[in-house]
Amino acid sequence: MLATLWIFPAGAHTSAKSEVRLEATETGIAANVAIPAAEYAYASGNKASNDVASLADAKRYLRAHTAIRSADGPAWKVAIGDVRFAENGGAPDLLAQITYDPPAGAASDRFDLQWSAVIANTPDHVTQVVLDKNDLSGPRLIGLLREGNTKIAVVAGKSSTVARFVSAIRVGAEHILGGLDHLAFLVALLLAAPLLARNGQWQSLRSGKEAIVAVAKLASGFTIGHSITLISVALTGLTLPGSAVEVFIAATILIAAFNVIRPIFAQRELWIAVLFGLVHGLGFAGFVREADADLTRNVSTLMGFNVGLELVQIVVILAVIPVLLFIARRGFYSPFRITAGTVLIASSGFWMVTRTLDAVA
Structure with missing residues (x-):
């Protein structure tokens, strides 16, 4: 990834x-x-x-x-x-x-x-x-x-x-499999899930059970956030310009990536996941509206689209978390985490710049 x-x-x-x-x-x-x-x-x-x-x-x-x-x-x-x-x-x-x-x-x-x-x-x-x-x-x-x-x-x-x-x-x-930005945000949240912050630093590890509970909260918060926005936009038709939404999505990845290196919202991950989920939901909703198909015309198709998003999210979590929990208990997790966070910062920064340029072009 x-x-x-x-x-x-x-x-x-x-x-x-x-x-x-x-x-x-x-x-x-x-x-x-x-x-x-x-x-x-x-x-x-x-x-x-x-x-x-x-x-x-x-x-x-x-x-x-x-x-x-x-x-x-x-x-x-x-x-x-x-x-x-x-x-x-x-x-x-x-x-x-x-x-x-x-x-x-x-x-x-x-x-x-x-x-x-x-x-x-x-x-x-696409x-x-x-x-x-x-x-x-x-x-x-x-x-x-x-x-x-x-x-x-x-x-x-x-x-x-x-x-x-x-x-x-x-x-x-x-849709979500083709959107590296959404997956990158999810990975950024997961990278910090096994860790506990003290004195402004990632200093210790959660137990396996605590890490799983933390991941469940993060996933639930992200799901709640993007579901609220997706359904609201589908029902009302009100949303932000797509170019602005794409820039905001890249910004959420950038913030989450910095959090991987140094805790900036420790103990508030659930609320951050909900808040950033609202932003990503605007991206999902923009795709649905642009599709000009029946995804928004009835509840069953809108629910189906959301289920598809969640299934991929679950698969990613099930694939990534066991690996992270294993690595976290090895001596090289810190350099691995910092390297991964740096890659995410570089990628999200690139997306922010290019999307901003596209928006003003």
Whole structure:
């Protein structure tokens, strides 16, 4: 985890993401695609322009990076329709229409979508796949694609409440797994959990039971905080600008990282976890709102998204805490902790600077 933060300091949430919006037709599936033009140009090496040659290059690129196969195996016919570069609510995007037609006899309501445009060679880029007008519940965010995860199973027919709940769990889990900043904050809290502070220094160790209780409080506080914000924003629609939220999230990691090296909120970890959880919840809520899908339209999908977040959080805790408790009782925990805290400070500081520059640009 810490090595990943060091090597890929920009690998937290990005504002530039692609969208593939699918809609069932009488014969197959139609897709409306939006890819940030700058990301497309970087990944493809092509010019992001509306001249004939550039648009032809864009069509070839898209055709080479998408496919659909039915659940029983046959590949569908893919046709790239209208392609253009235009502003789409802000920075220029590559906008495209794609049709997928199944071979004769192949099932058209269950298929695997393969999509690797941009994400194949851009580690921090995300493509969200939305199923539009699949039933009366409206559009449904069915998953996130990124480097190493370029295929997703789609059920285009009417979805049940249980299916939407399960889909929302997957989206929540994928979202937090792709957000190194949220995971970095959690790791920063856990690094100090085995320790007791005296005279402004980390000087002694908690017992195993005390450390587990401390971790439970931290996890509960963070969960309470981000759940309150997520639900409140979903119900009211009120939130802060996304650029400001991302800067605040980086600031919470920076503070938690300094606490790893020297206790600055000892004995107040629970309240800090709740307070900082409120800030991270704004980030989760911003993602949900930008998705423009049915995550906010009913309680079950919103709960599913939150469950997905919590499942990943639990897995991280179960993986990290035994290791930390083992290391803490060895003579090298202090240099390990200080090194880890320094890496987190460097990463969060980098995020704060780059996000602030993005916000004022």
